[in-house]
Structures are given as C-alpha cells and as structure tokens.
Amino acid sequence: MISEEERLNLALADIDSVNKEDPRLVEVDGKPYPTELLYSVRMTEMLHWFAPHASVQLQIAARGQHIGRWNSPRNSFPMDRPGYLKWRSKLKLYHADQLSGIMEKRGFPQTDIDIVRNLIIKKGVKQEGEIATLEDVVCLVFLKYYAADFAGQHEEAKVIDILQKTWGKMTDRCHQWALSMELPESVTALVKKALGA
Structure with missing residues (x-):
C-alpha cells in the first residue's frame, strides 16, 4: 500500500x-x-x-x-x-x-x-483558506524573483500599478512577510512607491 x-x-x-x-x-x-x-x-x-x-x-x-x-x-x-x-x-x-x-x-x-x-x-473565496495561501505564494514568488525583470521591461507607472494590484491580492499576513523578505533593492524601492511610503 x-x-x-x-x-x-x-x-x-x-x-x-x-x-x-x-x-x-x-x-x-x-x-x-x-x-x-x-x-x-x-x-x-x-x-x-x-x-x-x-x-x-x-x-x-x-x-x-x-x-x-x-x-x-x-x-x-x-x-x-x-x-x-x-x-x-x-x-x-x-x-x-x-x-x-x-x-x-x-x-x-x-x-x-x-x-x-x-x-x-x-x-471559491479568494481571500480565505488555501486559495488565499496559494495566491499569497504566487505574489511572494513574483516579488522575489520576477518583479525586477518586469520593472526593467516596462515604464515605472505600469510597474507601480501592477505592484499595487499584486498587493491588493495578498492577505495581511502576506503583506508582513513581503515587507520582511529580502528583495532586490530596485523592487523594495518600487514597493515603497506603490504603497505611498
């Protein structure tokens, strides 16, 4: 078995x-x-x-x-x-x-x-349970590995818009993890702009 x-x-x-x-x-x-x-x-x-x-x-x-x-x-x-x-x-x-x-x-x-x-x-309900966890993981992977390349291929205004939409898909817990995660410097700066920091 x-x-x-x-x-x-x-x-x-x-x-x-x-x-x-x-x-x-x-x-x-x-x-x-x-x-x-x-x-x-x-x-x-x-x-x-x-x-x-x-x-x-x-x-x-x-x-x-x-x-x-x-x-x-x-x-x-x-x-x-x-x-x-x-x-x-x-x-x-x-x-x-x-x-x-x-x-x-x-x-x-x-x-x-x-x-x-x-x-x-x-x-299902995207903001709850495992669907929300999967969405959080997708967003974290994007921020850590793919956002820098995306930013290099598009105008800043579009990048900021995408980052704001990405942030809107994430749970509060994921927001905390993303802010504590080691990201490329360029991405960190863009996230701060997207969040109005």
Whole structure:
C-alpha cells in the first residue's frame, strides 16, 4: 500500500517531468533551467517557507501552478485585455486538467483531485483558506524573483500599478512577510512607491 507521502512525491516528480520539457531556458548562477521547472521549484520552496504545514493538495497546486504553460503562449490570443482574460481562463483549465490526469494516474481520490482543480481555477473565496495561501505564494514568488525583470521591461507607472494590484491580492499576513523578505533593492524601492511610503 503506497503512502500519501509517496503518492505526493510521485505526483510532484510527474509535474517536474512535464516542466523539464519547457524549451524556454533561463540562466541562474551560470546554469540553464527550463523556465517553468524553475518557477515550480520556487513555488514549492516559497510554500514551504510561508506555509510549512500545507496540505498535499496545496503542495500539488503550487508545484503545478504553471504546468506546461509554454504550450499555450500569450500571443496565441488577441493582444488586448479581452484576449488576455481569455488566455488566463484557458490556462487555468489547462493546468487543472494536466494535474487531474497526473493525480488520477497516481491513485488520488476524486475529492483530492477536485480540491486541486478548485485551487488552480481559484474557485471559491479568494481571500480565505488555501486559495488565499496559494495566491499569497504566487505574489511572494513574483516579488522575489520576477518583479525586477518586469520593472526593467516596462515604464515605472505600469510597474507601480501592477505592484499595487499584486498587493491588493495578498492577505495581511502576506503583506508582513513581503515587507520582511529580502528583495532586490530596485523592487523594495518600487514597493515603497506603490504603497505611498
């Protein structure tokens, strides 16, 4: 009889196996990593830091948040607001379907699969429970690893707007963690501007 921990580890390995196929590489410390594999590992590390007692379902949702994302590129939809929203909706369903298939293969009960699907598509009250925790982790990963690059590619006014929207998605506890977290200096300065400090 396989234990829940073994089943979880197999599912996480399956997610990593998919994300290793990402043809888009990013260099970290002189080594190339598939983009979504790196993102998924960062999500897991942040979850363990922010919510060390996270459920199995939340751990799978965090690791698989962007599973196979390169298969549905942004430019495959119109490059306007409606196109963006349609792309995001399709992505959520795609990621949920991918994770459902992995969990079914590994013998997870349907109740667990349904919980992960709801976490990925954000079905429920976003400001409560595990959906809020997942959103917090997404925001923390963005601030720590991706906000600096984003800021370098866009005008400051747009960056400030995105940071304000990101802050609005976070719980009060996450605000405290973000302010205590070591961030790139440029991001810290922009966060202060976004918060009117």
